[in-house]
C-alpha cells in the first residue's frame with residue numbers, strides 16, 4: 001500500500017491554492033459586508049460566475065471530464081483533493097471554481113448523450129457559459145427515488161413529459177435540466193426509468209423552496225413538455241442506474257467537501273482557543289475545550305482516509321456502493337458534529353453570521369439530508385452486511 005499523494009497532484013494543489021489566493025480571496029474580501037449580514041447578492045452571484053470562468057480558463061473547473069469535451073481527465077483523487085482545498089479555504093465562493101459537488105456543474109452522465117447533443121449541452125457547461133440542474137426528487141418520492149411519478153411518453157418524434165419535481169438546486173437558473181421520468185411503469189428502476197435532457201423553455205419553475213442553508217431549491221412543473229426524441233441520456237429505461245452511478249461516483253467529492261469544511265472549523269477553533277482568554281488563561285488550557293478539538297482531529301483523519309480510499313477505488317474503475325455510502329454517512333455526520341463543537345468554542349461569536357462557523361454548520365446540516373439522507377446510507381450499509 002502506498003498512502004502518498006502523487007507528486008503531480010501536490011503540484012496541482014499548489015497551483016490551485018495560488019489561484020484561490022489570487023482570484024478568489026479579493027472577491028471574497030470585497031463581499032465581506034454581505035457575508036457579515038448573511039446575504040447572497042446578485043453582485044456576488046455574478047462574481048461567482050466570473051470565478052467559474054477564470055477557473056475554466058485555468059483548467060480546474062470540471063477537470064475530471066475527458067479532454068474531448070473540454071476537461072483533461074484529472075483523476076477522481078485529484079478532483080477530490082481540489083474540492084477539499086476549496087472547502088478548507090473557508091471562502092464559500094471557492095466552490096464556484098470547481099465542478100463537483102455542485103449540481104449545476106457538468107456531470108459525466110452527459111457523456112452518454114449523442115455526440116451532436118454533447119456540443120449543445122455538455123460543452124457550454126465546461127466553459128462556464130451554461131448551467132444545469134439535476135431533477136430526480138419529487139414531492140412523493142425522495143429517499144425512495146424509484147417511486148417517481150413523472151411520466152414520459154413517446155409521441156411521434158417527441159417525448160412528452162408530465163409531472164412535478166421539487167427541491168431542485170439551481171432549477172431556476174439552469175439552462176436545462178437532467179430529468180428522470182418513468183417510461184415503463186411495470187419495470188420502473190429495472191428498465192423503466194429514463195434520463196432526459198430538457199431545455200429550460202420546456203418546463204415551468206413554480207416556486208422557490210427557502211431552506212435553512214444558503215441554497216434555495218425550486219419546484220419544477222412539466223406539463224405536456226415536448227422534447228425531441230433524441231434527448232435521451234444513455235439507453236431508454238436505464239436512467240435509474242445512471243442516476244445511482246452519478247450519485248455514487250460523486251460521493252468522494254461530498255466527502256472531501258465535508259473534510260475540508262471540518263478542517264476549516266478546527267483550524268479556526270484552535271486559533272481562537274489559543275488567543276481568547278477566560279478566567280485568566282487561554283480557553284485551550286481547559287480540557288473541556290481542547291479534548292473536543294482533539295477528538296475532531298482524530299475524526300478528520302478517519303474522514304480523510306475513507307475519502308481518499310473511495311477516490312482511489314473510483315480511479316481503479318469501480319464505483320463501490322458500500323464505500324460510497326460509508327463516506328456519505330460518516331463524513332456528513334462527523335463534519336456536522338465537528339462544526340457544532342467548534343461553534344461552541346467561539347461562544348456567542350460562533351452564532352454570529354460574520355463568525356467563521358455559522359454558515360458552514362448550516363450547510364453541513366443540509367448535506368446530512370440531500371443526495372441520500374444518512375438513514376438511507378445506513379440502509380445500504382446494513383444490506384451490504386446481509387441485514
Ligand SMILES: Cc1cc2nc3c(=O)[nH]c(=O)nc-3n(C[C@H](O)[C@H](O)[C@H](O)COP(=O)(O)OP(=O)(O)OC[C@H]3O[C@@H](n4cnc5c(N)ncnc54)[C@H](O)[C@@H]3O)c2cc1C
Nearest residue numbers: 103134135136137142143167168169217370371372373375
Ligand atoms: C436544499 C436541498 C437541495 C436539494 N437538491 C436536489 C437536487 O438538486 N436534485 C434532486 O433531485 N433532489 C434534490 N434534493 C432532494 C434530496 O435529495 C431529498 O430531500 C432527500 O433525498 C430526502 O428525500 P425527502 O426529502 O423526500 O425525504 P423522505 O424520503 O421523506 O425521508 C424523510 C426522512 O425519513 C428517513 N427515511 C427515509 N427512508 C428511510 C428508511 N428506509 N429507513 C430509515 N429512515 C428513512 C430519513 O431520515 C429521511 O431524511 C434537495 C433537497 C434539499 C433540501
